[in-house]
Amino acid sequence: MAKMSPKTTQRIAMIGIWGGGFITVAILLVVIGYVLIQGIPGLSLDFLLTPPQGGLSGEGGISTVIVSTFYLVGVTLVVLVPVGLGAAIYLAEYASNNRLTRLIRYAIETLAGVPSIIFGLFGFVLFVTVLHFNFSILSGALTLVCLLLPTMIRTCEEAIKSVPCSHREAALALGTTRWQMIYRVVLPTAIPGIITAVILCVGRAIEETACLYVTLGGSAAMPSSLLSGGRTLSLHVFYLAMETRAFDKAMATGAVLIITIIIINTLTNLLSQRFQKKMKGSL
């Protein structure tokens, strides 16, 4: 076979490359399009506002599931935000490059790669069994905190680091302590970035299933306290599809999930674009 001319190879390669892009977009469109087309007809105010009836046909709506999801995400954030932000402040503003810092960074990197189900096992032993929180919102939320901490720390650290050094120097030159400089100058400037980090974590909390499957209990009842069980939207989709085989309801719940995720993604993109512009403008 004659060797192909560079121009022909180039043309073939470009077809392949564009093909890769098209297939990727096609996968996304199939997944999202299918769920939305199948799910949206089942969506109504009624569906959102009635509790699931249980049973084999999966009658009823998702009201208690929505409440559980909000409850769980809220409790998670209450613990996650202070700890994650604190760690990010330490790493961005205080940490010197010593062995301890490297150890902490290594721990964060490793945690980020640990699969969700391992966090689930850990939460199952520590929170559900040893601490006797049982299958509950509290167990699920604390497990989620462990899972999301690396994401929170990394994104907050990025936001804090992108505050220009001149801000810090100006504050310190005015005679502030280091903490006054961080609290009054650095954090207020980094706020949009920090909010982006929080929204990102909310998104991941909503997507998460495996670690909650073994810590949250899956009760479809309205949660009454931190110690009552519950199920999130994602878990509800799983139970509907696997246990009751109510695919129409599963699709409708899936559509709610996808719409939420699209809103969250758009929000994060808009915020981070504005943040970057602001940082560039102030240089």
Place this chain on the structure above:
Amino acid sequence: MSRYLTDKLARYTVFTSATVSFLILLAIAIFIFKDGLPAFKEIGFIDFIFGTVWRPGQEQYGILTMIVGSTVVTIWSLLLAIPLGIACAILLAEVAPFKVRQVLRPAVELLVGIPSVVYGLVGLVLLVPAIREIGGNGFSVLAASIVLMAMVLPTIISITEDSIRAVPTSYKEGALALGATHWQTIRQVLLPTARSGIVASIVLGMGRAVGETMAMIMVIGNSIVFPKSILDPARTLTGNIAVEISYATGIHESALFATGIVLFVFIVLLNGIAVITLKRGNLGQNVA
């Protein structure tokens, strides 16, 4: 309170929060090993890893079928995702005009954001019946691999794109100035230089694939058998834990934690490899 005292207190507080991650990692290791080791002792390490029969009712715990299941699904999903991911990354980093990138990048971000149960659901409703037409009962390694491909694709795309972009422009200009076509430049200059990043993206994608749980449970069938073809069902390590943990007690529970240990060690190794490869790549580029 004097501002100097606040300053000191704040410093200690943020330092404490920074150590939390390390403590969590330590606690995970301790708790999982503490609950998993009895199974290794009771069953025997070799019998546990290489045993082919998993019958909790008859006190038989061997996870080789699950190890094979996880491995086969991971390899197939990567075989599908690597060419697609690299093509897409080249498109994003080099070829696509600005407007296309503006559509493609959010699409890739959205792929990351879709919950794994939604992938599982679409797989269950679309893929499984389609594969049933070809043969078998539909719940299969093939269905799981395709679902998993969609899930690891974004990891491979974003890290590969970053590493292609990190190649100094002078390299590209040099190649083009020598009369190379755009594709020759990409293949013989950009991709080799970005190699470490590409390898790292694949290793990280592998980590994601091995760790995925819910979507796998939904489409792989969960039978404890060696899959003889890609149309056969199988069970993954992660699926084994999730499916049985809620009712397991005693040595059975311990065996599930031991499954977790195998998974944990595997993932930590994979991440170590990824981090080292990425660091080495960055060093090389700094020197250049």
